[in-house]
Amino acid sequence: MLSVEDNEMLTRVGPRTPMGELFRRFWLPALVTSELPDRDGPPVRIRLLGEDLVAFRDSSGRVGIIGARCPHRLAPLFFGRNEEGGLRCAYHGWKFDVGGTCLDMxxxxxxxxxxxxITQTAYPTREQGGVIWVYMGPSAVMPDKIPQFEWVQAPEGHQFVAKWLQRTNWCQGMEGEIDTSHISFLHSMKEVYNPEALVAQSPSVLEKAALDGAPRLTLLETPYGFSYGSRRRYEDRYYWRVTRWLFPMYSLIPGTAHGGAGRCWVPVDDEHTFTFHYQCRDDRPFNDAEIAQFSEGGGFPPRMERTKYVLRDGGIIDTWVPTANLENDYLIDRQMQRDVNFTGIWGVNEQDRSLQEGMGPIVDRTKEHLGTADIAVLSARRLLLNMAKKLMQGDEPTLPQDAAAYNLRPLEVLDPEDDFRSILEKYDATLGAAAF
Amino acid sequence: MLSVEDNEMLTRVGPRTPMGELFRRFWLPALVTSELPDRDGPPVRIRLLGEDLVAFRDSSGRVGIIGARCPHRLAPLFFGRNEEGGLRCAYHGWKFDVGGTCLDMxxxxxxxxxxxxITQTAYPTREQGGVIWVYMGPSAVMPDKIPQFEWVQAPEGHQFVAKWLQRTNWCQGMEGEIDTSHISFLHSMKEVYNPEALVAQSPSVLEKAALDGAPRLTLLETPYGFSYGSRRRYEDRYYWRVTRWLFPMYSLIPGTAHGGAGRCWVPVDDEHTFTFHYQCRDDRPFNDAEIAQFSEGGGFPPRMERTKYVLRDGGIIDTWVPTANLENDYLIDRQMQRDVNFTGIWGVNEQDRSLQEGMGPIVDRTKEHLGTADIAVLSARRLLLNMAKKLMQGDEPTLPQDAAAYNLRPLEVLDPEDDFRSILEKYDATLGAAAF
Amino acid sequence: MLSVEDNEMLTRVGPRTPMGELFRRFWLPALVTSELPDRDGPPVRIRLLGEDLVAFRDSSGRVGIIGARCPHRLAPLFFGRNEEGGLRCAYHGWKFDVGGTCLDMxxxxxxxxxxxxITQTAYPTREQGGVIWVYMGPSAVMPDKIPQFEWVQAPEGHQFVAKWLQRTNWCQGMEGEIDTSHISFLHSMKEVYNPEALVAQSPSVLEKAALDGAPRLTLLETPYGFSYGSRRRYEDRYYWRVTRWLFPMYSLIPGTAHGGAGRCWVPVDDEHTFTFHYQCRDDRPFNDAEIAQFSEGGGFPPRMERTKYVLRDGGIIDTWVPTANLENDYLIDRQMQRDVNFTGIWGVNEQDRSLQEGMGPIVDRTKEHLGTADIAVLSARRLLLNMAKKLMQGDEPTLPQDAAAYNLRPLEVLDPEDDFRSILEKYDATLGAAAF
Incomplete structure (x- = not known):
């Protein structure tokens, strides 16, 4: 439960808002590489932190992310010509390079x-890990490196990245991500009500989680955010899941073989989010069959299609939009809900979005009733608000400069140990240098 | 013609508005029984008096109407599981019964x-006359009984009830209902201009009404609202129609054989209304052929389809939505308007809505020019505003406690008598105990 | 670049706004004749200067443009009966003639x-040049005559007029019209980059314009507005284009054989515009083949369809709506943009609207960066703001009374003369009486 003021501060990300300024201290995922496949190819409309932008790959392969409108008469550069080292406005031929320099008038x-x-707004970009990153903050404090996640550093093909539009504030998605107890319900199968039947099998993550719906959480704050362990009873041991949350909106989720997975919740504006899903394996590149399977949905990404999309205020972006959505009730099937799974909704992300988008664009956090299961959600809010308030007072965060801090892994183990710190120490070697 | 302030007071129905509080003193129709046919069946999204609610029939057949969002994190309960005596949120499994008690967490x-x-908002419900009723006011003044209309008390099958969405403020629909002179025009056939041709026939209600477009109205205020008689010349006698208007938004309309009919205008929010149509016969149940005929449209209900509907502010409800609507100009046919009927629009409710919805969601009553034909409209407004203002001063209305006052009938007769009180006295026996 | 205040003043056209009042001093095009083909035919919903109106042709052929809602209860007159000398409301039969007199109640x-x-709002109309004109201002200063453009005075059939909806403020369209330099880019073919190839051919207007993208502009203010010459180098001579801009929103554009062409930007409301295109030849009527060709699009009008249209605030009008629009990215074809023309968009008006509508309904003129090429845009704004401010101080404009001032032609010539005044003097004879 938040005050009206804190909910505003947490969720507003436009220029000169406290949270908007905080996000402008970090490199952020902006596009997946496949959105700009070709040099001199069609530009792509995006919005980030409430700013309308156009992205293009120039003749030499560099990616520009610049203001969406020509500074002359504010015509949309999307209709322009991407050619010979810059994007040329279709109205009067003004041309800008990736750095915002006016090359021709x-x-x-x-x-x-x-x-x-004349110069055009232009933000620095980087390209690594299948993602085009952007930095929208003051150049004086621009971090040298993008966050050195394992999936970012991994050789090409070892990571799988996808992006789609979520029709909520960024924080609503992020909170769902670090809310461990919901997976025992929202994502469980019908058999949640017959745990004995499950024990006889080799249970999957969700099945193991379903066996104990009230996990004990231990949360350790760290320089990068926090690490929490959720401990569920499982036969004579514990099923431990260790999740990382990293400023300002990253999650590292256990449960994927051979490496971590997670999501980045990049604010489009106050009411829309680009969800970036990443997945990584340390042993070999993903093969074609695996990539084909990801695209079929069921987990992340959802089933989706590439399209232009009109935002609530009439703005236009190009993105992937999920097939199951608010308009079609996420294709809920009440018979399936009776017989097969908890929700009657197909697909993990579809299940998440049915509730997160169903809360409305910006949920009214003054009306919540949070319990012990919500400790991670509460901590992330508090840490973010504190860092944003400090920044308002001129106290620049140091974390953005520490790209190596992001080189972490999540963890899941079955172990009789009941203490979270002991679990972390025991499995430290697999957790990277900065385990906590 | 109203002041800006009175128009606001008349039309705003959310929590803590004067008219919203007045409506919260009465039992209100919320759903028709057929919307919740099965125990443990799918929940239904509704909005009433500006509050988003979810209705469900539990395992024992009781109907719950509770807040639409789980109090935990405000996820929509619509996606939840209706099972074993309560509605369970799909997010973290919190479960509520029809009384709002949290059964499981x-x-x-x-x-x-x-x-x-934790308790969830929950409103008392009753089920009678094919309708699920709800009381949304303070429990201290909750009436014991729902209004004892003849159609409510009649044995099962003697009444026919239907519900659909009107895209205006509740008052705009109600005003159309008690506006007797419009039926001589809006609902008339082309032959309105050739009354002599009609007299040779056995005229229907509308034809009789069409013969005299300027009826004389006499209106008597009563404890339940008012009764008015409209007197039209018809050959050597008068064609008398006696209509009842009952607080806060009921009408009893003459002209249906063997019992009354009417509409209830239940506010969804300030800009949308659930129209409930009821019809009753005192001699026998409606037969299948009659019910089939009602569903074909032409009178009430209109042609319509069951669907989810996105309200103007983005809220979502499940309801019936008329097929002919603002988007398709109510399927107006200008050739039909020339040759067949007054409007070129097919169906009585379609004709009504073309004008009522065409006025916009909340008509600006400061710009009207009302005449003597509008006396019932003026009276209803005045009576409602007075009762709402008294309630604001702490003066609770007594009518809601008097369920028997609603046991009334409308009337139509051909009679040479020209005085309304004499007509009422003469036909008193058929008018119920509290004729006026 | 304008101040916030001046941008507001320039773009707001509702009743009692400064620019709205200025527009209400001029006769304005409201409909094309073909929208009301038949006596007693269906009425047409329009909105002009923010006022909802309904137009109808009565039994004697006169055109009425009256308030859209019946003064009784504000029902939409569109659903009414157009018969026997007036429009009769479908609700209670009130009937109004073209002058707003209530004929029947x-x-x-x-x-x-x-x-x-009771009287209904009604505005005087005239019908000439294929257009129905309306005057919405004070009767005391109503001009006797509509503007005597050549195309207005021309015999029937010598002019071609079309109308469609543009989804921007009126000024955004008008500014595009008097912005000569954009035609070298927005409307140019791919060969703009290979001017030598063009010189070998017999170049069209657009090709000649494309050869010199930075024309020198000379602008002369006149009583009717201004006349500007744009001078482009063309071989050993100059390609002169002389454009007229006339209060409050007319343009006369050179380049059409045998007479002028241009557009009128009539404000529907602050965010929508009726674009009227006119074209005229002095030698003979347009033949069927020519008219058929106009309807195929490519120039003006765009490809379009007749339909009802829901405006941003929910209001409804009947109009032509272009096929290529904001929703379908004006059917941009990136391959065509690479190989054929500058934009990849088919059609001159489609090209214009892609940028003008892409700027949003009301562009934020505080953020522009205008150069020497924008002198006509700057002048029109200044002249309009000055005239509107004077009117606010009670200083009525005299131009509306001078219908003959509109009897002008545009001009295009190839001539070695480099001075605009000399050009005007030399070609004066063909330019009408009030050339500048």
Missing amino acids: PNEPPERQFKQR | PNEPPERQFKQR | PNEPPERQFKQR
Whole structure:
């Protein structure tokens, strides 16, 4: 439960908002590489932190993320020509490179040197791990490196990355991600009510989680955010899941063989989010069959299609949009809900979004009733609000400069140990240098 | 013609508005029984008086109407599981019964007794006359009984009830209902302009009404609202129609053989209304052929389909939505308007809605020009505003406690008598105990 | 670049706004004649200067443009009956003639003489040049004559007029019209980058314009607005284009054989515009083949369909709506953009609207960066704001009374002369009486 003021601060991300400024201290995922496959190819409309932008890959392969509108008369650059080292506005031919320099202004007499006085908003970009990253903050504090997640550093093909639109504030998605107890319900199968039947089998993650719906959580704050262990009874041992939450909106989730997975909740604006899903394996690249399977949905990403999308305020972006959505009730099947799974909704992300988007674009956190199961949600909010408030007072965060801090793994084990710190120490070797 | 302030007071029905509080003193129709046919069946999303609610029939057949969002994290309960005596949220498994008691909270340790501190908004319900009724006001003044209309008390099958969405404020629909002069025009056939041709026939209600477009109205205020008689010349006698208007939004309309009919205008929110149509016969149940005929449209209900519907503010409800609507100009046929009927629009309710919805969600009553034909409209407004203002001053209305006052009938007769009180006295025996 | 205040003043056109009042001093195009083909035919919903209106042609052929809602209870007159000299409301039969007089009020007793006290808003209309004109201002200053453009005065059939909806403020369209330099880019073919190839051919207007993307503009203010010459180098001479801009929103564009063409940007409301395109030839009527060709699109009008249209605030009008639009990205074809023309968008108006509508309904002129090429845009804004401010101080404009001032032509010539005034003097004879 938050005050009205804190809920506002947590969720508003436009220019000059406290949380918007905090996000502008970090490199952020902006597009997946496949959105800009070709040099001089079609530009892509995006919105990030409430700013309308256009992304393009220039003739030499560099990616530009610049203001969506030509500074001349504010025509949309999306309709422009991407050619010969820059994006040229279709209205009067003004042309900008990836750095925002005006390369050409053919409708003005050169002797007036008007061109030299015009620059377009342009944000630095990087490309690694299948993702195009952007930095939208002050250049004086721009981190040298993007976050060095394992999946970012991994050789090409060892990671799988997908992106889609969620129609909520970024925080609503992130909170769902670090809320461990919901997986015992939202994502469980019908057999949650017959645990004995499950024990006879080799249970999957969700089945193990379903056996104990009230896990004990231990949360340790760290420089990067926090690490929490959720302990569920499982036969004569414990089923431990260790999840990382990293500023400002990353999660590392256990349960994927051979490496971590997680999501990044990148604010499009106050009411929309780009969800980036990543998955990584340390032993070999994903093969074609695996990638084909990811695209079929069921887990992450959801079933989705590439399309233009009109945002609530009339703005337009190009993105993937899930097939199951608010308009079709996430294709809920009440018979399936009776016989097969908890929700009658197919697909893990579909299940998440049915509730997160169903809360409305920005949930009213003054009306919540949070319990002990919500400790991670509460901690993330508090840590974010504190860091944003400090920044408002001029106290720049140091974490963005520490790219190595992001080199972490999640963890899941079956172990009789009941203490979280002991679990972390025991399995430290597999957890990377900065385990906690 | 109203002041801006009175129009606001008349039309706003959310929590803590004067008219919203007045409506919260009465039992209100919320759903028709057929919306919740099965125990443990799918829940239904509704909105009433601006509050988002979810209705469900539990394992023992009781109907719950509770807050639409789980009090935990405000996820929509619509996606939940209706099972074993309550509705269980799909997010973390919290479960509520029809009274709002939290029956289960499986993601929290029982020893914390968090469950005992949580209750969900829940409103008392009753089920009678083919309708599920709800009371949304203070329990201290909850009436013991729902309004004892003849159609409510009649044995099962003697009444026919239907419900659909009207896309206006509740008052706009109600005003159309008690506006007797419009039927001579809006609902008339082309022959309105050739009354002589009609007299040769056995005229129907509408034809009789069409013969005299300027009826004389006499209105008598009563404890339940008012009764008005409209007197039209018809050959050597008068065609008398006696209509009842009952607080806060009921009408009893003459003209249906063997019993009354009417509509209830239940506010969904300020800009949408559930229209409930009821019809009753005192001699026998409606037969299948009659019910089939009702469903074909033409009178009430309109042609319609069951669907989810997105309200103007993005809220979602499950309801019947008329086929002819604002988007398709109510399927107006200008050739039919020339040759067949006054409007070129097929169906009585379609004709009504074309104008009522065409006025916009909340008509600006400061710009009207009302005449003598509008006396019933003016009276209903005045009586409602007075009762709402008294309630604001702490003066609770007594009518809601008097369920028997609703046991009334409308009337139509051909009679040479020209005085309304004499007509009422003469036909008193058929009018129920509290004729006026 | 404008201040926030001036941008507001320039773009707001509702009743009692400064620019709205200025527009209400001029006769304005409201419909094309073909929208009301038949006496007693279906009425047409329009909105002009933010006022909802209904247009109809009565039994004697006169055109009425009256308030959209019946003064009684504000029901939409669109659903009414157009018959026997007036439009009769479908609700209670009130009937109004083209002048707003209430001809009949059949639901009220005649002896009350209520009818005599009711009048409907009604605006004077004229019909000439294929257009129905309306005057929405004070009757004391109503100009005797509509603007005497050549195309207005021309015999029937010598002009071609079309109308469609543009989804921007009126000024955004008008500014695009008088912005000569954009045609070298937005409307150019791929060969803009290979001018030598063009010189060998007989170049069209657009090709000639494409050869010099930075034309020199000379603008002369006149009583009617301004005349500007744009001078482009073309071999050893100049390609001169002389464009007229006339208060409050007319343009006369050179380049059409045998007479002028242009557009009128009539404000529907602050966020929508009726674009009227006119074209005229002085030698003979347009033949069927020419008219058929116009309807195929490519130039003006765009490809479009007749339909009802729901405006952003929910209001409804009947109009032509272009096929290529914001929702389908104006059917941009990136392959065509690479190989054929500058934009990959088919059709001159489609190209214009892609950028003008892409700017949003009301562009934020505080963020522009205007150069020397924008002198006409700057002048029109300044002249309009000055005239509107004077009117606010009670200084009525005299131009509306001078219908003859509109009898002008545009001009295009190839000539070695480099001075605009000399060009105007040289070609004066063909330019009408009030050339500048």
